[in-house]
Amino acid sequence: MARSWLDYKTDAWVQWCPGCGNFGILNALHRALAELDIDPSNLVVVTGIGCSGRSCYYIKGNTIHVLHGRAIPTATGIKIANPELTVIAEGGDGDMLGIGVEHFVSIGRRNLDITVIVHDNAVYGLTKGQAGPTLPSWWQTKALPGPNLHDNLNPLLLALASGYTFIARGYAYHVKETKELIKKAIEHKGTSLVQILQPCPTYNNIMTKDWYEERIYYLDQEDPNWDPQVASIDDFKNKMGTILEKMLEWGDKIPLGVFYVNLAKDTFEQRLEKVIPTYREYPPAKRPVSANGKPLVDPWILFADKVVKP
Amino acid sequence: MARSWLDYKTDAWVQWCPGCGNFGILNALHRALAELDIDPSNLVVVTGIGCSGRSCYYIKGNTIHVLHGRAIPTATGIKIANPELTVIAEGGDGDMLGIGVEHFVSIGRRNLDITVIVHDNAVYGLTKGQAGPTLPSWWQTKALPGPNLHDNLNPLLLALASGYTFIARGYAYHVKETKELIKKAIEHKGTSLVQILQPCPTYNNIMTKDWYEERIYYLDQEDPNWDPQVASIDDFKNKMGTILEKMLEWGDKIPLGVFYVNLAKDTFEQRLEKVIPTYREYPPAKRPVSANGKPLVDPWILFADKVVKP
Amino acid sequence: MHGVSNSNIDLKFLIGGPQGGGIESAGQIALKTFVLKGYQVIGTREYQSNIMGAHSYFTIRVKPERPGAINFPVDAATVLDAESVLTHFTDVKKDGFMVYDSSTIKTKIKTIAPMPKPLKERLIKFFEERGMEPTAESAVKVAEENGVKTIGLPMRDLIRKVASETSAPLSRVSKTLNTIGLATTLYLLGVEPNWIEKAIATHFAAKKKVVDMNILAARIAIEYVDEHYGGPCCFLPEGPHLGKETMLATGNEIVAMGKVVGGLTMQTYYPITPASDEALFLEGHRNFELAPWAEEVLRLKKLGAVVLQTEDELSAIMSALGAAVAGARTSTSTSGPGFALMNEAISLAIMAEIPVVITVWQRGGPSTGLPTREGQQDLLHTLFSGHGDNPKIVIASGDHIEAYYDAIKALNWAEKYQTPVIHLVDKYLASTITSLHREDIDPLKATVERGKFVENPGKDYLRYKITEDGISPRAPMGKVPLTWTGLEHTEDGMPTEDPIVRDQMIAKRRRKFETIAREIPDSEKVVLHGDPDAKITLVSWGSTKPIILEAMKLLEKEGIKVNFLQLRLFYPFPVKPVLDVLTNAELVIDIEQNDLAQAAFLIRGYTGFTIEHFVKKLTGRALWDTEVAHAVKRIVETGEKEVVVSGGA
Amino acid sequence: MHGVSNSNIDLKFLIGGPQGGGIESAGQIALKTFVLKGYQVIGTREYQSNIMGAHSYFTIRVKPERPGAINFPVDAATVLDAESVLTHFTDVKKDGFMVYDSSTIKTKIKTIAPMPKPLKERLIKFFEERGMEPTAESAVKVAEENGVKTIGLPMRDLIRKVASETSAPLSRVSKTLNTIGLATTLYLLGVEPNWIEKAIATHFAAKKKVVDMNILAARIAIEYVDEHYGGPCCFLPEGPHLGKETMLATGNEIVAMGKVVGGLTMQTYYPITPASDEALFLEGHRNFELAPWAEEVLRLKKLGAVVLQTEDELSAIMSALGAAVAGARTSTSTSGPGFALMNEAISLAIMAEIPVVITVWQRGGPSTGLPTREGQQDLLHTLFSGHGDNPKIVIASGDHIEAYYDAIKALNWAEKYQTPVIHLVDKYLASTITSLHREDIDPLKATVERGKFVENPGKDYLRYKITEDGISPRAPMGKVPLTWTGLEHTEDGMPTEDPIVRDQMIAKRRRKFETIAREIPDSEKVVLHGDPDAKITLVSWGSTKPIILEAMKLLEKEGIKVNFLQLRLFYPFPVKPVLDVLTNAELVIDIEQNDLAQAAFLIRGYTGFTIEHFVKKLTGRALWDTEVAHAVKRIVETGEKEVVVSGGA
Numbered sequence A, B: 001m002a003r004s005w006l007d008y009k010t011d012a013w014v015q016w017c018p019g020c021g022n023f024g025i026l027n028a029l030h031r032a033l034a035e036l037d038i039d040p041s042n043l044v045v046v047t048g049i050g051c052s053g054r055s056c057y058y059i060k061g062n063t064i065h066v067l068h069g070r071a072i073p074t075a076t077g078i079k080i081a082n083p084e085l086t087v088i089a090e091g092g093d094g095d096m097l098g099i100g101v102e103h104f105v106s107i108g109r110r111n112l113d114i115t116v117i118v119h120d121n122a123v124y125g126l127t128k129g130q131a132g133p134t135l136p137s138w139w140q141t142k143a144l145p146g147p148n149l150h151d152n153l154n155p156l157l158l159a160l161a162s163g164y165t166f167i168a169r170g171y172a173y174h175v176k177e178t179k180e181l182i183k184k185a186i187e188h189k190g191t192s193l194v195q196i197l198q199p200c201p202t203y204n205n206i207m208t209k210d211w212y213e214e215r216i217y218y219l220d221q222e223d224p225n226w227d228p229q230v231a232s233i234d235d236f237k238n239k240m241g242t243i244l245e246k247m248l249e250w251g252d253k254i255p256l257g258v259f260y261v262n263l264a265k266d267t268f269e270q271r272l273e274k275v276i277p278t279y280r281e282y283p284p285a286k287r288p289v290s291a292n293g294k295p296l297v298d299p300w301i302l303f304a305d306k307v308v309k310p
Numbered sequence C, D: 001m002h003g004v005s006n007s008n009i010d011l012k013f014l015i016g017g018p019q020g021g022g023i024e025s026a027g028q029i030a031l032k033t034f035v036l037k038g039y040q041v042i043g044t045r046e047y048q049s050n051i052m053g054a055h056s057y058f059t060i061r062v063k064p065e066r067p068g069a070i071n072f073p074v075d076a077a078t079v080l081d082a083e084s085v086l087t088h089f090t091d092v093k094k095d096g097f098m099v100y101d102s103s104t105i106k107t108k109i110k111t112i113a114p115m116p117k118p119l120k121e122r123l124i125k126f127f128e129e130r131g132m133e134p135t136a137e138s139a140v141k142v143a144e145e146n147g148v149k150t151i152g153l154p155m156r157d158l159i160r161k162v163a164s165e166t167s168a169p170l171s172r173v174s175k176t177l178n179t180i181g182l183a184t185t186l187y188l189l190g191v192e193p194n195w196i197e198k199a200i201a202t203h204f205a206a207k208k209k210v211v212d213m214n215i216l217a218a219r220i221a222i223e224y225v226d227e228h229y230g231g232p233c234c235f236l237p238e239g240p241h242l243g244k245e246t247m248l249a250t251g252n253e254i255v256a257m258g259k260v261v262g263g264l265t266m267q268t269y270y271p272i273t274p275a276s277d278e279a280l281f282l283e284g285h286r287n288f289e290l291a292p293w294a295e296e297v298l299r300l301k302k303l304g305a306v307v308l309q310t311e312d313e314l315s316a317i318m319s320a321l322g323a324a325v326a327g328a329r330t331s332t333s334t335s336g337p338g339f340a341l342m343n344e345a346i347s348l349a350i351m352a353e354i355p356v357v358i359t360v361w362q363r364g365g366p367s368t369g370l371p372t373r374e375g376q377q378d379l380l381h382t383l384f385s386g387h388g389d390n391p392k393i394v395i396a397s398g399d400h401i402e403a404y405y406d407a408i409k410a411l412n413w414a415e416k417y418q419t420p421v422i423h424l425v426d427k428y429l430a431s432t433i434t435s436l437h438r439e440d441i442d443p444l445k446a447t448v449e450r451g452k453f454v455e456n457p458g459k460d461y462l463r464y465k466i467t468e469d470g471i472s473p474r475a476p477m478g479k480v481p482l483t484w485t486g487l488e489h490t491e492d493g494m495p496t497e498d499p500i501v502r503d504q505m506i507a508k509r510r511r512k513f514e515t516i517a518r519e520i521p522d523s524e525k526v527v528l529h530g531d532p533d534a535k536i537t538l539v540s541w542g543s544t545k546p547i548i549l550e551a552m553k554l555l556e557k558e559g560i561k562v563n564f565l566q567l568r569l570f571y572p573f574p575v576k577p578v579l580d581v582l583t584n585a586e587l588v589i590d591i592e593q594n595d596l597a598q599a600a601f602l603i604r605g606y607t608g609f610t611i612e613h614f615v616k617k618l619t620g621r622a623l624w625d626t627e628v629a630h631a632v633k634r635i636v637e638t639g640e641k642e643v644v645v646s647g648g649a
């Protein structure tokens, strides 16, 4: 009865380079969807432009390939229009944290229940290897004519500052672990981020498989009592220090896992329901718009505030 | 010899509403400039669109009033083109943290030596009072047809996550203190933020003068040993916890002052100098472009890599 | 003052004052007064990009039937501060009157901080040349010399009197300043006090204290006028619509109404003048009760629409597109600068065939330009928006009623044709209030269509199925796996660069626009007003329509017979209907509020027909019927190529 | 194979293979080979939006003088994987030859994952209809049936041989696969091995090991061909330019060179295909030594330019504008989607009068469309970009040399006229390599102008001074206080809404464009190629220029005499020069790579002249001279309105 990960595969040729970390991410996502048994008809995947953005063609579901940087606002419209859909927004580091950082930040103010997956290879893959927003300064990957002059963004801290209520980091070649992170992110009610460290063997000749694998470790393996959940003011006081420290750790050691979960905030859907009582049952995508082709309202009643009665 | 703040005033009518916090900010800025004795000919103020954006007409200097949200990238171009100029980018909370948050974040990756001043009234003043990105959720200011559904951003934390190396918060009606913050921000070498809490008596009937004045306090008054400077890894370990705690404090108490200073990072100008040896002396705005109307280079020499020699 | 028959009534007046000084509220009370009295009205507001303190004014016209335009000079002006006196002292006609505050009359021009410098300089020169002091008092004198009756109200005293008769503090009572001025003016225009009072009561409705205070202020004002100026010569007769329920709505509001009636389920927006009032009005009415006929069919009492404020316009359009692919009936609303940011998304919507309505409230550009002023400069920009070969539907509304039905139609077209529909409106329409009767916006005259929207697609559903009419069935998300994309694609939405499929898909999208061109009736593409056989044809589009219709009446009186080709649909362009009319004319005059004569360019581009004569207004102020009539007359008489008009302070 | 005289030489061949498989490198070696041999060349690359694995190919043409176009069928094809064989087996002419890998020839079509589905389906059907197996081998057979000589190389063995003769691992040696194929082809085309080796040595330059390995591979290949296929019939004579220093540059590179020569001091960009290679090339050459003549004048040895990668295109254009107001000579570079995002800033640049060059590398739209394919669809979008009345200079380059000089000219115009200049180029130009001689891009032929740039403004400087020619002196920031703004303004840059000043400023900006229209000579606006008295006029713009010039020769041979009106400047539009030519023609045919016939629309819009016949190519593949010639011939013969061509895999 339950679905297999193969039920989420399409028959399109997956056009990534051999050894690309995207394969692992795709596989993890397929498996996460299967284990959560999400009906492909109810699944939405929105992707931006980039190598990673091609993912939408490899996932069976309601998919849409939009503009560079605009997966999140598109996903926002979809989720608000039909809150019953499971909505994932996916893109590269350039897509989400470069041109799309406007929306990456702003979605945090909504806590809309969507999952943001960042394929982080620290380069602009599809445009042939320019520096991505997560590439540290002075590093010069293969295709750059000179060293990168920009500092790297910390997506986890940025997500925290923006209001995300679930923040995790995975590693592309660890399919099993990444799958678990994605599952948790999807199950989380609210805006969730999964940053996935993704080797790009073609252009990122610094942050390679080896480079990552010498550095990464899992928070909950290092500390079996690791509990990222912040549910109370006390939790906040007690845990934020460590959580921030872990978020800021980047160098010889790179932590993976769930960094932060906050269940105290209403989702945007819940907020909408408070101001629009009929929202849950009749959200914008599932609402009648006419009665047999005739309008639903009489403006002379609805807009009585504009009518001057003699 | 030193200039007076009046030397930075223009004779334009200042068109803000009576009691608007912007008057205080303008005054603080005028005074900061005077005390730093910055030559108006060398001063650049770039503003976005909004009530606050009008500031550029009230400051004597090289000023430019650009597009909504785009003060920072304009300032970026100006500063890179001529690093000798003192460059300030100014705008409202909507301008800088709503439509402009893309650039607000991205400038942090450069640590370019400009000062970002956010007039934070938590509403969209000039468009008649819609919710700004710093207005807390469920609050309903005067002009809103319903409660605000979006959470408020924390500009300080966002700046930290983005890589700013100087982060401060002031209060509009405290001209003297705010002046000091602006002075420090301008003097700081690197990207600096001064968020200024700015009552908008016309549209923000919640975060009023009284509201703020019941809550605000200065970090260095509460703790005379307050030292926001993070210069070493030890500083980082010892101070970040408190700094973050203070950045996150927002409610019954609202801290003001300098939260964070990091002197360890190169400015973008310094980075450019490393890859373009002639940059300091001949930056883009001050460089010859021709020799008596003739080009400076011979493509057959400069682009020898493209020439096939027999 | 005017005859007893109501059929000749044509009253024009203005109320000027600082932004934030209750000008708009006074204007609305005035409109309500005349509506209650049985007249039709329009009122429009000129204001600067400023929240408080800069001069703004509200101009009103009252006629038995709906007036189409304002013009100057006016019959009466209520100008209670020195800047208003100085801005409008030449705007009142001979024998008209001007109500001013006698206590501020000594104000010197140079001390009026908010007054624009160029105006100051012109005024100082004006008075200097006449050997007069540069003060408001001189302006009053000049008005008097021009035959204007000036009514000085000692505002300080009158306010104090209101205060003494209520227990309210002076600061609150001061807010009745405009009521005092307005009541005086209305009274002198021949309106009986009881109507004024009724309008005040209607306007402030629930706020009893405010109502009482304002009524008291009105009474004190009227008393004063009676005593010092003898009151009006005679009273205004009742208008023909006495007792009729009347809607008073701005263009912003009427479009919002159209959208709700048209079945909009989600609107996104980022604030911008002059667009955001539309979205805010929508948001204020997001929950609604179904009309009886609908409740009966659907067995539902209440529904709601989502209005989403986004972080910017990129997000506004993208979240609208997202909602649309999910199955919502969606629109967004903006002005030029915001639309400029939507260009890339427009291109996506065309390639991916996503329905969305984009209401573009034009204002004066380029750039931030004159952000709160009229402009019709975004025709070419919107029509050619988005990179790539990018056809999209573009329609322009001429007045409130058209705007209302167009809002509904745009939603229908967007869904039927799965394409962005750009609905062009402008600042003049946005901030002009007009009176409407039930038959003008009858909900049952509207139909709501969704085209090939398939709620239950089969397993073999193909998002981009190649069809004869170029339209593929559209399924919402949440039914079967499907793919939308901005890349060139095969029928199932998978990307392809295959040259043969590329050509097929281009042809499919081209056929869609042929279908659109065929299905939309000519009558919705262009309208020819007036005598088809007139030798002179005026061409225009957008909110100039009622203004030109009024101008035609003026021209007719001068013996100049013209007809008027109103362009409604700009794409697909109605080549034949336009050519039929233009080639029939001996003289064609294009009337636009932009410098490039954008519509004339399009006409030539699409039909080859060259228009040689132009009337333009570029100042951002409302166009007057009289200006149009004069300019047309001048062209007819002199053969001039271009007449630029620029009336209005 | 071909005669001994070099004047008839016209070689065409292609190299196909997976992306990332060294196709481009092989193409460049081939170009270098022929250039060394004294010929002129072009080479162009077709590739998919993919980094590795999808099929791409490089087409080359070699002639004594610079070839203007590629076309098919080719004389030879190097197709070493099964997908390439199957994609190109009908692309080789009778008596030509096809070099393939005999070890992979059994591959079944359906197992070739990267092959586009629609192509797979067509091929399977093709072979089925012929009763053949759907394999690469069948394709080879069909080629043979068509008279193509097929050369099967046992690649596995040859590679192993290379490996055994070096100590390199097989994985590295495998990279010589293309060299093997290429050397074989070049050799069979009559190139002596020493030239091939010299080209390899030149290409890999410093990398000695790579050079050696590739030369060895070439030798082994040639040995094999000699042994099994008997080598070429005769050797290619030396070309007329033997020994001449020759530049081989893409369009991306040539524009970057033009910018550096033209005095660019700052370029901003956000990566996008096919634009970013321009910026990356610039960045690679950001530090430079001054030419002797300049060093002498300025007494400076070195300078640099800043190339800034921004967070998005909004920032790219805004930081370019920032740099410009600071006084830098500035440009940015993008493609359609990126340009779409710049619309609002364009409007600002026009209102605030900020100089900037925007190089727009067009590609196939709408939306992401065909992101790595040719398109000329952004003419209307760029011309009408930005809200408001928004005139700006728009120029399109026809070839590498024009692109180089236009890049310089655009910088001059931007600064002289303080306006955005849009420089239209496209993907075909971007990725086409051509050979250039010193006289083609002589730095001393270029002048660098800045117009009214005042380095030392006085205290009474007015940024927006009203002048007769509409151009106000421009001072950099850092000299005197001054104000730039996107709001309507007085001369000193202060915002105003004054109606009279508004009209004055509109008139000032309008005069500026009158000045531009007057100052730019007609010769830089349009070019009429061919006999002015020809009865048939072809109209086109952009990179079709050299293609059409080649097509004209083909047509001439068929007895059809045409001339060709190349549009260069689209705004201000050269009404008279265009009308003069078009009204003189009996038949006008518009040739464009977009569906809306955008230039034809503009011609009609600006001149009223209606073009009735169209040749279009929309597949995103390079346009061929032969296609153009056929299409024109067909229109001439049949009177057809529109011919859509679509050659190229």
Ligand SMILES: Cc1ncc(C[n+]2csc(CCOP(=O)(O)OP(=O)(O)O)c2C)c(N)n1
Residues within 6 Å of the ligand: A049, A050, A051, A052, A053, A067, A068, A091, A092, A093, A094, A095, A096, A119, A121, A123, A124, A125, A126, A127, A132, C344, D270, D271, D272, D273, D313, D337, D338, D341, D368
């Ligand atoms: C508006 C716009 N600008 C630029 C591009 C070109 N572009 C395509 S993919 C890409 C970057 C891809 O980098 P990233 O998002 O990190 O994804 P990756 O390819 O690394 O997975 C860019 C800049 C575009 N498609 N649209």
Ligand SMILES: Cc1ncc(C[n+]2csc(CCOP(=O)(O)OP(=O)(O)O)c2C)c(N)n1
Residues within 6 Å of the ligand: B049, B050, B051, B052, B053, B067, B068, B091, B092, B093, B094, B095, B096, B119, B121, B123, B124, B125, B126, B127, B132, C270, C271, C272, C273, C313, C337, C338, C341, C368, D344
């Ligand atoms: C692209 C664009 N979108 C919208 C606007 C309209 N607009 C003008 S000011 C403003 C918001 C102002 O709010 P804020 O930045 O907080 O400044 P404040 O007025 O509160 O100082 C907006 C949305 C615009 N000018 N340009």
Ligand code: SF4
Residues within 6 Å of the ligand: A015, A016, A017, A019, A020, A021, A022, A051, A052, A121, A125, A126, A199, A200, A201, A202, A203, D051, D052
């Ligand atoms: S370029 Fe990098 S990210 Fe893109 S497919 Fe290849 S390996 Fe993956």
Ligand code: SF4
Residues within 6 Å of the ligand: B015, B016, B017, B019, B020, B021, B022, B051, B052, B121, B125, B126, B199, B200, B201, B202, B203, C051, C052
């Ligand atoms: S609206 Fe608010 S922010 Fe704007 S000027 Fe008035 S008080 Fe100040």
Ligand SMILES: [Mg+2]
Residues within 6 Å of the ligand: A050, A092, A093, A094, A119, A120, A121, A122, A123, A124, A125, A132
């Ligand atoms: Mg990336």
Ligand SMILES: [Mg+2]
Residues within 6 Å of the ligand: B050, B092, B093, B094, B119, B120, B121, B122, B123, B124, B125, B132
């Ligand atoms: Mg604000």
